[in-house]
Amino acid sequence: MTNSKIYLARLTVEAASPLGIGSGRRGITTDRLVARDAYGLPYLPGTALAGCLRNSLSGQLEDKVLNEVFGFQDNDEGIGSRLIISSGHLIGPDGKVVGEDNGLPTYENDYLKSLTEGSLPQRDHVRINSRGVADAKGHGKFDEQLVPRGVRFVFELCLHGTDDDADVWKQLVQEFCQPIFRIGGGTRKGFGKLSVKAIKQCILDLRNAEQLSAYLQLTSALDAPLPSAFTTSIAPADARQDDKWLTYELRLTARDYFQFGRGIGGISESASAVKDGWVSKLAKREPVVTWENGKPSLLSGDKACYLLPATSLKGALSHRTAFHYNQLRKNYVEDQKIKETSGPDYDSIVEDLMPVHSTLPKTPEEIKREIERLMEFQSTINEIDVDKSATFRKFTEEIDNAQTDEARPNVGENNDAVRALFGFAVERQKDENGKDKSAQRGRVLIDDVFLDSDEVQVKTFSHVMIDRFTGGAKAGALFNEDVARTKEKIVFTIQVEKTAFDGDNGDLIKNAFEEALLDLSRGQLPLGGGIAKGHGVFSGELITPETQQV
Known part of the structure; x- marks a missing residue:
């Protein structure tokens, strides 16, 4: 059966928490910038909405249904998506969608000015290790730009289908009302929660001349007047309780x-x-x-x-x-087996330092005693720049690596409870063959x-x-x-x-x-x-x- 029905919905959503929808770019003062539209203001990319929606429905709809609605590509086989999702655009200080037929935005208003690139709030993060101190190595210290809580956006859904898609359509729309639905980055640290403020939707039968005409007259403007067939739900219907x-x-x-x-x-x-x-x-x-x-x-x-x-x-x-x-x-800590590090190779250290410190004693035994004496007495160790030795640097790196959470059993991401609840990253977990394990989000x-x-x-x-x-x-x-x-x-x-x-x-x-x-x-x-x-x-x-x- 050909697609004879058009399911349409316009959703007004509010950021119930800050949003971390990144652009993939770094800024001068921040490591992660938010995505921006042609006016330089934050927006919700349609790809982000579609991807998050499909992922959220993956445990509720069969893969066959998901592929038919969202499309798929498997080698030479595939079909296009029957679901069209627009980008979510900002509602401005006058209550209208910024731009479109409303003219260019003016940034003199405090609200719009606060959403320009240099005015958005930033969050700085630092990873704390199992010993309770900051771990700034390995990207443990970074900051990111966010869209403030309370900002509102409008976007549209359009599904080309038949009468058989009525139940699927209902799930598509109601999924945005789910308490656990999140969008963007940092969803496991408080970001990306949406609150649906209004849903305007209708179902148009293209076999009906009047409804076909109404569909053909629709524009892409997100605040354009809607046909009378649309019904508005100011308070969305209660979302189903997810038993998962x-x-x-x-x-x-x-x-x-x-x-x-x-x-x-x-x-x-x-x-x-x-x-x-x-x-x-x-x-x-x-x-x-x-x-x-x-x-x-x-x-x-x-x-x-x-x-x-x-x-x-x-x-x-x-x-x-x-x-x-x-x-x-x-x-218990007494049972932990931590990789042992060998002692410093004095001969190699001296060989590294000889070109720099030509006044050192020449025999290996004298050299060894001199280095041990310098390491024992802090007041004199500065006479030799031991860090110029590649061997010594390697030795100290081995000691540092042995103290990290990654090298310690049962702490950090090596703890089964932490992995099950808070997830783990690919680059921090290796199997017995040294290959990356699959990542698991929190x-x-x-x-x-x-x-x-x-x-x-x-x-x-x-x-x-x-x-x-x-x-x-x-x-x-x-x-x-x-x-x-x-x-x-x-x-x-x-x-x-x-x-x-x-x-x-x-x-x-x-x-x-x-x-x-x-x-x-x-x-x-x-x-x-x-x-x-x-x-x-x-x-x-x-x-x-x-x-x-x-």
């Missing part, structure tokens, strides 16, 4: 101050700031867009929301889950928490390092930092894919993960920075899938 995911909820209260920093200093927002107002660390804040009567308002500057990033919670949970899992499996979704500016109080703490010899202040070691507190209840929503708890060790992984969550609720697992100074302690209650059903 479990939902946990942490309802926490800050016992005192917490520190989620911006990574930079600046003028303090605290009334108790130092005399000149400058602090070395500022509390993390991010602009958010709110809507009233179809018009956006930008909360920025002193009205910007305070941020408790999902990455901070994710990192802490990952390490603590590994701890509990190792405890349950009785994987099965845990955590949302950022944004706190209104009037709900948070900021205080400045001053610090000075004490010279242990004199007992006085150490010169140049005076600094200060902003910390925050709130009396409001902080709710973290955590969704876990059930497959993370499959397998022989599934029960142990689940127990370890829930114990880590309980540690947070008991105040035994601090979050953020300055935890050694008493910051970041939260307590409250954990709502598990089992307690939600009671």
Whole structure:
């Protein structure tokens, strides 16, 4: 049967979390730039929408149906897609789609100005290793540009089909309403969540002359008037509950101050700031867009929301889950077998250094004793630049590599619970033959928490390092930092894919993960920075899938 029906839908969506839809380019001040349209403003590429939609439906529709709807290519065989998805374009300050028939945008408006390339918020990240320190090597330190939470876009779906596609069409549209649907990068660290604000849709029968005429008169403009056949759902129908995911909820209260920093200093927002107002660390804040009567308002500057990033919670949970899992499996540090490194090859080191240090003793035994003496006495070791020896550099690299999480069993991505819950990367996992193992993305979704500016109080703490010899202040070691507190209840929503708890060790992984969550609720697992100074302690209650059903 030929395609006699046209299924059409226009969706208005809001970024329920920041969006990390990358352009694949790097900027001068950031490692990852967001995708932009012809006006230099963020947009949702149709390829990203189509790819995420197909992937999200892959476990619900048969492969045959997916191939018929989205198309496929297998060597010489293949068919084109029957589903057409437009790019999602920005809704401007006047409530209309930016550009198109509405003229060129003016960037004098604060809303549009905040979405230009140099004004978008950035997130900086650093990987924390199993010893609790920053691991900046191997791309462990980077930052990325984001589209703020609250920005709205419009895009269209069009399916060419028959009467038999009615059920598939319903699933296509409703999939965007799913709580676990994500788009773009960083979906496992709080980004990419959409909230559907309106759905306008209709089904046109091309065998009907009136409906065929209505279809032919449609334009590509995303805010053009729609035929009367379209029905509008301001509040989308309830999305089906995905039985493949479990939902946990942490309802926490800050016992005192917490520190989620911006990574930079600046003028303090605290009334108790130092005399000149400058602090070395500022509390993390991010602009958010709110809507009233179809018009956006930008909360920025002193009205910007305070941020408790999902990455901070994710990192802490990952390490603590590994701890509990190792405890349950009785994987103790005494039993770890770490690759041993050989001692330094003195003869090779000397051979490397002889052209540089011609005054060294000449016999091997004298040379060996001299190097050992220099390594023992720190005050004299600087006389020889040992780093100029390639052999010595190789020796120190072997020691450093032996201390990384990748080389240690049962920690980081080598921990079965961490791999099952938080995934692992191709380049960090090898099989016994030295080949890359298949990558696995994380099965845990955590949302950022944004706190209104009037709900948070900021205080400045001053610090000075004490010279242990004199007992006085150490010169140049005076600094200060902003910390925050709130009396409001902080709710973290955590969704876990059930497959993370499959397998022989599934029960142990689940127990370890829930114990880590309980540690947070008991105040035994601090979050953020300055935890050694008493910051970041939260307590409250954990709502598990089992307690939600009671």
